[in-house]
Amino acid sequence: MALVGNRVALISGIARGQGRSDALRLAQEGADIIGFDVAADDPVLEYPLATKEDLAETVRQIEAIGRRTHIVVADVRDYDAVEKVIADGVKKLGRLDFVIANAGIAPVTNQIRFHRDAFVASIEVMLTGVFNTIYPSIPYIKAGGQGGAIVIHGSTIGVVGGILTEPSPGEIGYAAAKHGVVGVMHTVANALAADSIRVNVVHATAVRTPMVVNEAMARHFRDHPELAKMIENPLPTPGGMLEPSDVTNTVLHLVSDAGRYITGQSVVVDAGYTTYR
Numbered sequence: 001m002a003l004v005g006n007r008v009a010l011i012s013g014i015a016r017g018q019g020r021s022d023a024l025r026l027a028q029e030g031a032d033i034i035g036f037d038v039a040a041d042d043p044v045l046e047y048p049l050a051t052k053e054d055l056a057e058t059v060r061q062i063e064a065i066g067r068r069t070h071i072v073v074a075d076v077r078d079y080d081a082v083e084k085v086i087a088d089g090v091k092k093l094g095r096l097d098f099v100i101a102n103a104g105i106a107p108v109t110n111q112i113r114f115h116r117d118a119f120v121a122s123i124e125v126m127l128t129g130v131f132n133t134i135y136p137s138i139p140y141i142k143a144g145g146q147g148g149a150i151v152i153h154g155s156t157i158g159v160v161g162g163i164l165t166e167p168s169p170g171e172i173g174y175a176a177a178k179h180g181v182v183g184v185m186h187t188v189a190n191a192l193a194a195d196s197i198r199v200n201v202v203h204a205t206a207v208r209t210p211m212v213v214n215e216a217m218a219r220h221f222r223d224h225p226e227l228a229k230m231i232e233n234p235l236p237t238p239g240g241m242l243e244p245s246d247v248t249n250t251v252l253h254l255v256s257d258a259g260r261y262i263t264g265q266s267v268v269v270d271a272g273y274t275t276y277r
């Protein structure tokens with residue numbers, strides 16, 4: 001039996017990586033998908049963000065599963081644009097049950113991490129952007145009358161702080177945003193519990209996606225060989241990374257009825273990383 005049949009999920013940063021993985025698994029389990037992605041590069045980053053072709057490929061793969069979509073280009077920093085994605089998506093797909101706040105950036109490499117803009121961008125995308133994704137969704141989830149679930153993609157950096165060779169605005173901003181979403185989670189979880197709407201954060205250790213598998217990150221690690229030891233996971237993980245599907249399994253558990261009494265939690269999927277810090 002489909003775990004989330006006849007449900008509708010909103011996913012930010014859906015064009016590739018973790019967002020696409022979550023979208024495909026929820027679609028396989030019966031959900032229709034509303035989604036968006038900036039699908040353009042960001043000058044604070046040394047690696048490319050997703051493309052319009054990536055976004056179209058996500059749509060193609062969801063529709064190949066047989067699920068319906070409303071997936072468009074939008075910037076998570078733009079509240080009005082996100083609100084419109086949600087309103088148009090609910091109009092087309094009929095309801096909204098789940099939100100996966102996933103869009104993220106990593107301005108944490110090489111010289112770029114020392115720009116103050118790297119701090120500001122981290123907060124705008126991964127803290128304000130999470131608010132922008134969740135807050136306008138709430139009336140639609142409530143209106144559905146069947147409860148619901150919100151999952152925010154945090155990071156082990158949101159539990160134990162970043163690994164630094166020296167403090168930088170980009171790394172501090174990333175850590176601040178990922179800690180900040182825990183405050184969003186607790187507060188919204190308290191507010192929505194009576195409506196059976198659950199809110200949790202999933203904090204993953206390194207995951208094999210284009211955010212970390214790129215030339216700028218490789219150069220950063222070549223320049224700072226001591227970092228490799230610092231990010232080691234106690235459990236053996238091929239190449240020191242999880243697969244997006246490992247994290248998606250927990251997202252699915254949290255949104256489905258299997259997780260119906262889990263709310264207000266920071267759930268780590270980290271191969272023991274935070275335990276041993």
Ligand SMILES: NC(=O)c1ccc[n+]([C@@H]2O[C@H](COP(=O)([O-])OP(=O)(O)OC[C@H]3O[C@@H](n4cnc5c(N)ncnc54)[C@H](O)[C@@H]3O)[C@@H](O)[C@H]2O)c1
Binds near residue numbers: 039203204
């Ligand atoms: N990859 C890791 O090691 C790792 C570990 C822990 C947590 N995370 C978190 O997982 C989430 C997904 O990251 P990923 O690893 O899949 O990275 P990714 O770069 O592969 O995917 C992120 C997606 O977000 C989109 N995006 C970026 N800025 C946006 C904006 N302003 N508006 C809308 N979309 C935007 C990108 O285009 C991209 O498609 C992030 O929140 C990240 O912080 C990643």
